[in-house]
Amino acid sequence: MREINIQVSEESILPIASKDARLDRYLSQVLPDLSRSRIQQLIEQGNVQLNGKPCISKKISVKVGDNITVNIPEAEPLELKPEEIPLDILYEDTSLLIINKPAGLVVHPAPGHQDGTLVNAILAHCPNLPGIGGVQRPGIVHRLDKDTTGAIVIAKTEQAHHALQAQLKAKTAGREYLGIVYGAPKTESGTINLPIGRHPVERKKMAVVPVEKGGRVAVTHWKVRERLGNYTLMHFQLETGRTHQIRVHSAQIGHPIVGDPVYSSGRSVGVNLPGQALHAWKLKLQHPVSGEWIEVTAPLPQIFTTLLEVLQRRTAIAKQ
Incomplete structure (x- = not known):
């Protein structure tokens, strides 16, 4: 862990004070070796302290005399290895691959999960994938949590990667x-229109966090598909x-996902679930080359x- 201590001086704040002396912009000015996105990541992860207190808002203003401590974790290079892991393929052509991800499969390698991931499996299935969309997350356009099942799309070319990410950003x-x-x-x-950010205390959790404190706009549309006594089958659409x-x-409105080990109370339902009962059911996108619309439906897993x-x-x- 590398620690950088900064005393905010009038000379260092002047170049940006006329625009906005907010924390992330200030650090970008005085730490040119770090990108803005990297600085924002460090803030979000709780690695920046302002006057001795953790600060997770990139928008907070800094002033002359403030003390800032930036902790930069040592990089842990990951060696990506192809692994022959069975894939449930829903759609595939020369541009993209859509699979039905099972519960328990981590999408991309990270410290603690350096192998046995979806990326390892994809590298074995698509040998020409390395480098597309980034070395550590080749082909990954979006992600699903480890125990969330269902449809996830993988880009097989740079053109497809850019096009698919643009569709997600534009909400098409x-x-x-x-x-x-x-x-x-x-x-x-x-x-549900509530901003989400890193939990201020439990850093491995997310939470509803005001935008002014680092939260990002998050919108989820929901509707009831079937009422099951004190449980409900819900349909969610992400914006x-x-x-x-x-x-x-779901937890914020008082209806957490059944089996969620992080955001629900852990009440037993009499079925041994591997995690949250949440499934990425349908994925609709425009083909990055032909422009045709593709819609796939991922069959529900047996446990669901x-x-x-x-x-x-x-x-x-x-009811009887």
Whole structure:
């Protein structure tokens, strides 16, 4: 861990004071070797202290006399190795690959998960992929949490990677999820528009965080598909794609995803779930070359259908 201590001086703040002396811009000015995105990442991860206190808002203003401490974790280079891991392929051509990801499969390598990931499997399936979209996350356009199942698209060319990312940013690509939540929503549908950011205390969690404190706009549309007593099968549609978005939003409105080890209370439902009952059900996008619309549906995993059947039986019995 490398530690950098900075005393904010009048000379260092003058070049940007006329525009905006907010924290991330100031650090970009005085630490030219670090990119703005890297600095924002360090702030988000709690590696920046302002006057001795952790600061997770990139927008906070700095002033002359402030003390800033930046901790830069040592880089841990990852060696990506192709691994013959079976893939459930929903669609494939020369530009893209869409698979049905199982629970328990991490999308890309990271410290603690350097092998056995989706990227390792894709490198074995597509040997020409390295370097597309970044060395450490080749081909990855978006991600799914480790225990979230369902459709995920992989770009096989740089052109496809840029085009697919642009669709996600412009919200032209559609992502629909099915999830089973605790409780019974009072209405049949709704929209959750609450910003999400890193949890201020538990750094491995996300939380609803005001934009002025570093949160990013997050919008989730939902509707009830089936009421199951004190449980509900929900349909979710993402307008944005923040980390843990559906899981955080569902918990925030009082209906956490069943089986979520992080955001729910862990109540037993009588089915041994590997994690949250959340499935990326449909993926709709425009082909990066032909322009044609592609829509794939990822079949529900067996454990999800088992849970659904158990809850349906309980509901039927309760109505008798």
